[in-house]
Amino acid sequence: MHVLVGVAAALLLTGCSDRPNDLVDNRYYQDPESATTSAPPPSTPAPPPSPAAAPTTQRRAAELDGRAMTAQDLAAEGVQPSGSPTRTVQPTLPDCQVPLGDAQSGYQAGWAYPTGSTVRQYLAEYREKAEDVVAAARAKITCGTYKSAGTDVRVSAPVVTDKQVSWCATSSKQSACTVLEADGPVLSVVVVTATTEAKAKAAVTRIAPLAATALGRNS
Numbered sequence: 431m432h433v434l435v436g437v438a439a440a441l442l443l444t445g446c447s448d449r450p451n452d453l454v455d456n457r458y459y460q461d462p463e464s465a466t467t468s469a470p471p472p473s474t475p476a477p478p479p480s481p482a483a484a485p486t487t488q489r490r491a492a493e494l495d496g497r498a499m500t501a502q503d504l505a506a507e508g509v510q511p512s513g514s515p516t517r518t519v520q521p522t523l524p525d526c527q528v529p530l531g532d533a534q535s536g537y538q539a540g541w542a543y544p545t546g547s548t549v550r551q552y553l554a555e556y557r558e559k560a561e562d563v564v565a566a567a568r569a570k571i572t573c574g575t576y577k578s579a580g581t582d583v584r585v586s587a588p589v590v591t592d593k594q595v596s597w598c599a600t601s602s603k604q605s606a607c608t609v610l611e612a613d614g615p616v617l618s619v620v621v622v623t624a625t626t627e628a629k630a631k632a633a634v635t636r637i638a639p640l641a642a643t644a645l646g647r648n649s
Contacts, residue, residue: 494537494553496648497616503640507633509541509549520552523619525585525599525608526573530617531556531563547629549637552619553645560612561593567610568595586627596634600627607634611642618645 501511519536522529533554541549556563571588581601588597598607605627609620620641624630 493648494535494555494616497613497618497645498537498539498553499551499637499641499644503644504541504549504637507541507543507549507637509543512540512542512548515539519554520619523567523608524578525583525597525606526571526576528567528570529563530554530619531560531566533617545624547622547624547633549633550621550623551641552617552621554617554619556615556617558615560615560617563617564593564595564610564612571595571597596638598627598631605630607631609634609638609641611638611645613645616645618642 498515516538517536518538519533520530520538530552531554533556535555537553539551543549554560554563568588568590571585573585575582575584577583578601581603583599583601586598586600588595593613594609594611596607596609598605600606604623604625606621606623607627607630609618611618618641620634620637622630622634622637624633
């Protein structure tokens, strides 16, 4: 077991777009005797339809769904879903602007505790190994502090294990503890926010193994 973590709408225009503009040559204003009649040009046959593209988007979505934590996984935490999951790709994390690489697909889901603390999981699939993204995050999460909405945020030293990196970012308002883990081409990011670093760290320590189990579920 590992150790831890749109939809494009098409608009089809139909109707009169392929009809000639009858006003271009003023044909309605010509004398009937002088009007020249000619046979309409032969219509150009429509090209054959292209083969349907492979459903890679649906396949990736299904794969990420199968690696995400479920309500059953988090039952002991007493959390409730916070909104519906989305399939957006996240390019960076706010802490030290950690890069998350060029993902091919993404999945995000969130949960909330009765106290107001939150859990968020982000999954992303890459062409290459996701451990390269973990390595890049490990190299970047060294800023120490940064500002968010005018407030200083202190970033702890990262804790590094095989294919995993974790840290906490704490301000006067809240603390967020994050765990990144890679499994092949899939990256899992788990972020827990709470009023104090101790609470966020305790929660993410409990949840990280659950995310790791889910990450390896269909690998």
